[in-house]
Amino acid sequence: MSLPTTHKALVLSSFSDPLDIKLQDVPTPSPVPGSAILKVLSSHVVSYGKDVFSGKIPYPMQLPITPGSGAVCRVAAVGPDAVTLRPGQLVIVEINIRARDDPSLNILQGLFAMGPAEKLMAEEWRHGSYAEYVKAPLENIYPLDEENLINKMGYTINDLCYIPTLMVPMGGLVDLNIKPGQSVVVAPATGSFGGAAVHMALALGAKVVAAGRNEDQLKTMAGVLGPLYGDRLTTVKLVGNIDADTEALKKASPGGQGFDAYIDFSPPAAAKSTHIASCIRALKTYGKVSLMGGIREDISIPYPLVMIKSLQISGRFMYERGAIVQLIAMIEAGIVKLGKVAGVEVVGAYKLEEVEAALNAAADNSGFGKEVVFVP
Structure with missing residues (x-):
């Protein structure tokens, strides 16, 4: 050529x-x-x-x-x-x-x-x-x-x-070391990268709760990705109250016991949003957090809870090469679906x-x- x-x-x-x-x-x-x-x-x-x-x-x-x-x-x-x-x-x-x-x-x-x-x-x-x-x-x-x-x-x-959209959350999910059967909460889940995170967490075999404020988007996502990946997807509409949202998230987790991991894709305007604290509070002991959003300000976290539960909070900018190799292999094997079916x-x-x-x-x-x- x-x-x-x-x-x-x-x-x-x-x-x-x-x-x-x-x-x-x-x-x-x-x-x-x-x-x-x-x-x-x-x-x-x-x-x-x-x-x-x-x-x-x-x-x-x-x-x-x-x-x-x-x-x-x-x-x-x-x-x-x-x-x-x-x-x-x-x-x-x-x-x-x-x-x-x-x-x-x-x-x-x-x-x-x-x-x-x-x-x-x-x-x-x-x-x-x-x-x-x-x-x-x-x-x-x-x-x-x-x-x-x-x-x-x-x-x-x-x-x-x-595929480039899926690469981004794959980087965070690999960091979290998500295994089949583990539980993951994604919030906010209705944006481009948040939705892709739900998609990838399901493809990795996790039980997923997609949380956000846009109920129509959540229903659309559940109607497509839920049946595609074995009905392991639940949605929670957030109301902006820390206690109420924490309770709703825990209730939606497997057995009501909380989540193994939380991956965050908050937009820049969400620095004062309550969903981050609610999702962290809904984690199990030894739970993990991956922050991948666009917030440019400091955020508030429940410090005593993080310490008492031995939670791990980390940031992830983009991904490592191994995450992309794994993603492409999953797509070519038919594990990750693309197009209208997804x-x-x-x-x-x-x-x-x-x-x-x-x-x-x-x-x-x-x-x-x-x-x-x-x-x-």
């Missing part, structure tokens, strides 16, 4: 409203050691993209930049040290790039960089997947079994673009030149099972 001299890409030049993001002709990168050039087939559009690109949500990134997210691609060209990747191969690329000389430092390609890791975005890995082609590190590219997923299982390329609908597939419509559609469909993609 020969590379063109130039290709089309969205370029964000400043943070402003109206958006300063335009489709431009840009040079096509060449593969260097440790990289591959990918032809983008379908790229996930994040629901908060418009707020980030306008500056409403302050994400540190270096401009100008081609933004991006996880994407389904074909390998167009590989660097000289690629061993198994080959041109024409169907792959998925993820954006959590780690410094090779210090894996504790990372960026989100085309989206987020701060501290010493900014060098990764400033030089080698600035531009993301909202383009016809993207350069990515070899270790961020995962082959997909096209014959199995497309020809046998019947998934579309856009169906596969839900309640996931591609509500919009947009060309790059339709950027404002795509960003608006993503913002309007931020709940469980709603997917918007770019198809360059």
Whole structure:
């Protein structure tokens, strides 16, 4: 597959409203050691993209930049040290790039960089997947079994673009070491990542309680994911009272004994919400918490209870490579379902030149099972 001299890409030049993001002709990168050039087939559009690109949500990134997210691609060209990747191969690329000389430092390609890791975005890995082609590190590219997923299982390329959403909660669930038969509470459960966490916890064999305030969304989720995964899903509508919600959550847990784990995907506005305390109070002794949300303020936790119950509270930013390998294996084995059977609908597939419509559609469909993609 020969590379063109130039290709089309969205370029964000400043943070402003109206958006300063335009489709431009840009040079096509060449593969260097440790990289591959990918032809983008379908790229996930994040629901908060418009707020980030306008500056409403302050994400540190270096401009100008081609933004991006996880994407389904074909390998167009590989660097000289690629061993198994080959041109024409169907792959998925993820954006959590780690410094090779210090894996504790990372960026989100085309989206987020701060501290010493900014060098990764400033030089080698600035531009993301909202383009016809993207350069990515070899270790961020995962082959997909096209014959199995497309020809046998019947998934579309856009169906596969839900995998990057599932990657995020998979990182937290692997940290929690969830085993079949354990109990997990997910809150808030009705957003994109919260719904994906419910999906993945069920696929891992857990008994799951999905908690949130949107009762209609909870019912929709239960109607799809419950029967799909052996009716191990229960929902709880939160009312915003710590004691009442704690009691309702405990009552919904297996035997009323509480949960083994709690995974949190709170949005930025939820710093003062009571659900975090309620979910922590509903844990068993030795229970675990994974905080993966977007809150930017300090939160209140029930300190004496955490100590007395020997609870473990940890944060998780994105995921480790092993979690993605496990996720893809589960999808290819048919354990994790994708597409309409799993309640996931591609509500919009947009060309790059339709950027404002795509960003608006993503913002309007931020709940469980709603997917918007770019198809360059």
